[in-house]
Amino acid sequence: MNTRATAAAMAAVCVTALALTGCTSSGDDDGGDAGITFWLQEDLPDRVAATQEIVDAFTDETGIEVEVVSVAEDQFAQLITSSAAAGDLPDVIGGISLPQVRTLSANEFVDTDAVAATIDALDASTFSENALALTSDGDTSLAIPSESWTQMLFYRTDLFEAAGLDVPDSYESILEAAKALDSPEVAGFVGATAPGDAFTEQTFEQIALGNGCELVNEDGDVELDSDACVSAFEFYGELTGDYSVPGAQDVDTTRATYFAGDAAMFIWSSFVLDELAGLREDAKPSCPECLADPAFLAANTGVVTSIAGPDSDAAAQFGEITSWTITEGANTDASQSFVEYMMSDGYEPWIAIAPEGKVPVRTGTPEDPTMFSDMWATLPAGVDTKAPLSDFYAPEVLDAVAAGPEDLARWGITQGQGSLLGALQGELPVATAVSDVAQGGDPADAASTAAETVRSIAESLK
Secondary structure (H helix, E strand, O other): OOHHHHHHHHHHHHHHHHHHOOOOOOOOOOOOOOOEEEEEOOOOHHHHHHHHHHHHHHHHHHOOOEEEEEOOHHHHHHHHHHHHHOOOOOOEEEEEOHHHHHHHHHOOOEOHHHHHHHHHHHOHHHEOHHHHHHOEEOOEEOOEEEEEEEEEEEEEHHHHHHHOOOOOOEHHHHHHHHHHHOOOOOEOOEOOOOOOOHHHHHHHHHHHHOOOOOOEOOOOOEOOOOHHHHHHHHHHHHHHHHOOOOOOOOHHHHHHHHHOOOEOEEEEEHHHHHHHOOOOHHHOOOOHHHHOOOOHHHHOEEEEOOEEOOOOOOOEEEEEEEEEEEEOOOOHHHHHHHHHHHOOOOHHHHHHOOHHHOEEOEOOOOOOOOHHHHHHOOOEEOOOOOEEHHHOOOHHHHHHHHHHHHHEEOOOOOOOOHHHHHHHHHOOHHHHHHHHHHOOOOHHHHHHHHHHHHHHHHHHOO
């Protein structure tokens, strides 16, 4: 076992021990302890090892020791709660989602002064304005936004051009294309419908946002049974019920169906870009044309980042922004120095770990405002084979992915209900509603049932 793999394994051991006794060693505000503990919400060994290399470079440059603790996403909530109860929070947390940022803030785990000072040191003008807004509560910064992934509708440009179809960027044009291209050989569309699956909720959230369907309104009242939401359920039910493949669909089956050339459209995240180009052996395209050219689908796929519904004046984009934050009681000076490094000298190697799903939301520096956004498309992507995404995709595709953070929206975040969004992951009522409608259930009934479940969960949080 090499040293990087050993570091990953030791981090995993630390996570197990942490649940029982706590093995972090946070510093204090006066900087008496030069070391810090960094929780990385990532448990893939190659990514943990790559992060450790960046951390080691920081330590070599500054002399500040950093203990890296790898935490799996599904363990994060439990571990942060037990750590806080033991008075042993990590100093820095990286890779946290927008709902997690709000949950940490609601529990008063965030040192907002340290976060604000870090953003000031990096210069707020170098960040996406939307990313800063989504990671703030009014004028208070809760996290330092780092990168984003974008959820998109992918479609076969060769099939669309042959059929004379418009770009599928609205409910109307998507249904028109699905109907025109659906056949016994090729489904018009494939999208997530599996109940109890977060991916189903994520997929529907994008569809819903495009129609002005919100989880809650500005007053925090649940809106899932509104006319706009019922219309969104009806649209997605027709799409998946009439023009998709049989059976419940999830993150793996939707990708496999499109990769086999058996669907004209599917919804997935930007993490699929390297796989679509044939750069990952365990998830390679298998369409007939792909046998001779593994990059066939990449060359014949277009993307739509924002989908517009009939009940909304503007299209909406779904995705995720992952961030860094500094906790209350942290070794502030060392923590700020570490995050500043990860967002400057360490930013390129950090993004390079998985550029297909790490689109920079810090676009550059005051001296070179587009430094990081320019380098993003040139970074080698892939797992078994490495190559820049620009080798496979047209500039307009990569431009759309890179621009995703500017238009990104999420349920509940701007209404101050991010903790509710996180709480829904336990029951996933929207996924249940989507599954019901996909099987022929009544959209209004499904929306009403989901709304009542969300109201019950919201009440339990008060």
